[in-house]
Amino acid sequence: MELVTGGAGFIGSHLVDALVGRGRGVRGFDNFSSGREDFLSHHEGSGMVEVVRGDLLDPESVKESMDGIETVHHMAANPDIRLGTEVTDTDLRQGTVATYNVLEAMRVNGVSKISFSSSSAVYGEADLMPTPEDYGPIMPISLYGASKIASEALITAWVGTFGAQGYIHRFANIVGPRGTHGVIFDFIHKLKRDPARLEVLGDGFQEKSYMSAQDCVRSMLHVMDCNDDDANLYNLGTGDTCSVSRIAEIVVEESGLDGVSIEYTGGKRGWAGDVPKTYLDVSKLLATGFEPTTMSEQAIRDTARDLIDEIGL
Amino acid sequence: MELVTGGAGFIGSHLVDALVGRGRGVRGFDNFSSGREDFLSHHEGSGMVEVVRGDLLDPESVKESMDGIETVHHMAANPDIRLGTEVTDTDLRQGTVATYNVLEAMRVNGVSKISFSSSSAVYGEADLMPTPEDYGPIMPISLYGASKIASEALITAWVGTFGAQGYIHRFANIVGPRGTHGVIFDFIHKLKRDPARLEVLGDGFQEKSYMSAQDCVRSMLHVMDCNDDDANLYNLGTGDTCSVSRIAEIVVEESGLDGVSIEYTGGKRGWAGDVPKTYLDVSKLLATGFEPTTMSEQAIRDTARDLIDEIGL
Numbered sequence: 198m199e200l201v202t203g204g205a206g207f208i209g210s211h212l213v214d215a216l217v218g219r220g221r222g223v224r225g226f227d228n229f230s231s232g233r234e235d236f237l238s239h240h241e242g243s244g245m246v247e248v249v250r251g252d253l254l255d256p257e258s259v260k261e262s263m264d265g266i267e268t269v270h271h272m273a274a275n276p277d278i279r280l281g282t283e284v285t286d287t288d289l290r291q292g293t294v295a296t297y298n299v300l301e302a303m304r305v306n307g308v309s310k311i312s313f314s315s316s317s318a319v320y321g322e323a324d325l326m327p328t329p330e331d332y333g334p335i336m337p338i339s340l341y342g343a344s345k346i347a348s349e350a351l352i353t354a355w356v357g358t359f360g361a362q363g364y365i366h367r368f369a370n371i372v373g374p375r376g377t378h379g380v381i382f383d384f385i386h387k388l389k390r391d392p393a394r395l396e397v398l399g400d401g402f403q404e405k406s407y408m409s410a411q412d413c414v415r416s417m418l419h420v421m422d423c424n425d426d427d428a429n430l431y432n433l434g435t436g437d438t439c440s441v442s443r444i445a446e447i448v449v450e451e452s453g454l455d456g457v458s459i460e461y462t463g464g465k466r467g468w469a470g471d472v473p474k475t476y477l478d479v480s481k482l483l484a485t486g487f488e489p490t491t492m493s494e495q496a497i498r499d500t501a502r503d504l505i506d507e508i509g510l
Numbered sequence: 511m512e513l514v515t516g517g518a519g520f521i522g523s524h525l526v527d528a529l530v531g532r533g534r535g536v537r538g539f540d541n542f543s544s545g546r547e548d549f550l551s552h553h554e555g556s557g558m559v560e561v562v563r564g565d566l567l568d569p570e571s572v573k574e575s576m577d578g579i580e581t582v583h584h585m586a587a588n589p590d591i592r593l594g595t596e597v598t599d600t601d602l603r604q605g606t607v608a609t610y611n612v613l614e615a616m617r618v619n620g621v622s623k624i625s626f627s628s629s630s631a632v633y634g635e636a637d638l639m640p641t642p643e644d645y646g647p648i649m650p651i652s653l654y655g656a657s658k659i660a661s662e663a664l665i666t667a668w669v670g671t672f673g674a675q676g677y678i679h680r681f682a683n684i685v686g687p688r689g690t691h692g693v694i695f696d697f698i699h700k701l702k703r704d705p706a707r708l709e710v711l712g713d714g715f716q717e718k719s720y721m722s723a724q725d726c727v728r729s730m731l732h733v734m735d736c737n738d739d740d741a742n743l744y745n746l747g748t749g750d751t752c753s754v755s756r757i758a759e760i761v762v763e764e765s766g767l768d769g770v771s772i773e774y775t776g777g778k779r780g781w782a783g784d785v786p787k788t789y790l791d792v793s794k795l796l797a798t799g800f801e802p803t804t805m806s807e808q809a810i811r812d813t814a815r816d817l818i819d820e821i822g823l
Contacts, residue, residue: 281667281671282671285610285614285617286610286614289606289607289610289664293602293606293660294602294607297598297599297602301598301599304598319663321666321670322670330646330647331646331647332646332647333643333644333645333646333647333648334643334644334645334646334743335646335648335659335662335663336662336663336666336741336743337663337666337667337670338666338667338669338670338671339667339670339671340664340667340671342663342667343660343663343664343666343667346648346659346660346663347606347656347659347660347663347664349648349649350632350648350649350650350655350656350659350660351602351653351656351660353634353649353650353651353656354594354650354651354652354653354655354656354783356651357634357635357650357651357652357782357783358594358595358651358652358653358782358783359782428649430647430649469670469671469672470667470670470671
């Protein structure tokens, strides 16, 4: 049986779908802070998915959730990078400390295999683009990025000290149905409030790698199929980028609204800690034979369509 | 005024000496878990050093200690890498969470400059020796190393998000008088218990970079004098290495004991999470004009002599 922390969340619920699609039994662990029951409701009655309501900051409930588990997919985290600028211990607690609690519960229960959703945010403002996995020095500029590298390091320490096996996935920006945050989600909510005007944080030149949630979870499992090293590290993305101004255009196109004025707040960042450009080198992923089904721009367009359906305009 | 966390500890007390030598007033903050009052007692009555007994895990006392501070030298940490194999939250709490508390107290009090004692342990088992600052991927294998990169990342996040200025020093193994842990310290205590036999953990081929505590604090302050970037990262070491078997020989020589049998427990590591070989590339440090006064072997010999004096045989 496989444990998915954050299993009712955006990417977590897609991972549950993919695991069930492979015939695996899944225990989803979630505190439902941003996860939602209806993201997993299509599995009700299948006998394949067990949902546990619990918090990773409660070590006892994490330990209990390890019963019968072979592999832990640790996807739970604060999903909103910007929160770190307001409440400064969010990422420390929900990122770093939560990961420690997961690893310690694994150690105590003799569970050794962990797959972890890290982020391109660990690279901060990298000098080298596209940025490969062995890029250094690692200097994240957001508290979210700091919690991701802290969690990665806890995992490699568990590998080196307690014989765990770790798969670390550094995600591009992941987009898709059930998204609960992020730029496309924000744009749609803004258009819902004011269909005449779309405010974009920053100058619009911010440019990042995007990947669909389906490709993301497919690539995670593919990497785990292909590698059996103690510590495995992969950038997961599509190998291209899309600018924020282009995303704004796509969302407006998909909204069907006419005469929307796109306005920029200016400055190279959307917020303090925002990395203006991320561009992941995914040649290591592609060398395993994985092929993304959509590139950044198409993933964004599909997501805009899906989220407009979900959110309504 | 400058704040030195862990100011009564091994390296911290040497840093207090160096700062006072430059005419700076110092507030030493320590919980005296491994720090000792007599490491600072020679400053009594000088009016230069104020000692605060407090714990970095108590956010309020950390905030209070920031009053009137311009620069924070954050040196406090669990000094014993091996502890992580027994109590797994030691480094998380005394490393990562303590650093967060320091940074948050700085933010709240408008203190922006931090200097931090990181470690070569962040590199784990690096493929590249000597290992430069931009080596990647960063995969520490000890919980100590994980807490150091987590703390580094919190600092760069504070730089990127809140406008702090950070100096990150990745230390070689630092040795010298007032040492409270480490291989030389251990060997002397073992010889004190049994003058006929010295047990060495591992096969003796472990090989690391060593630096004297005096050179260490001198190089830290030198790097801060030479650089005014927002985020500054330096390896601090001597540019050579010494093996554990050679250290055993040196300690036995300095002990004056005859006929000591040096015995190896075998295996390439001293303990789980021990990195068998570390060799820091210090060309970035040397390019600033800094010159170490002693290389690894001499630093070890001097330390053996000093600690035999302190500990007694």
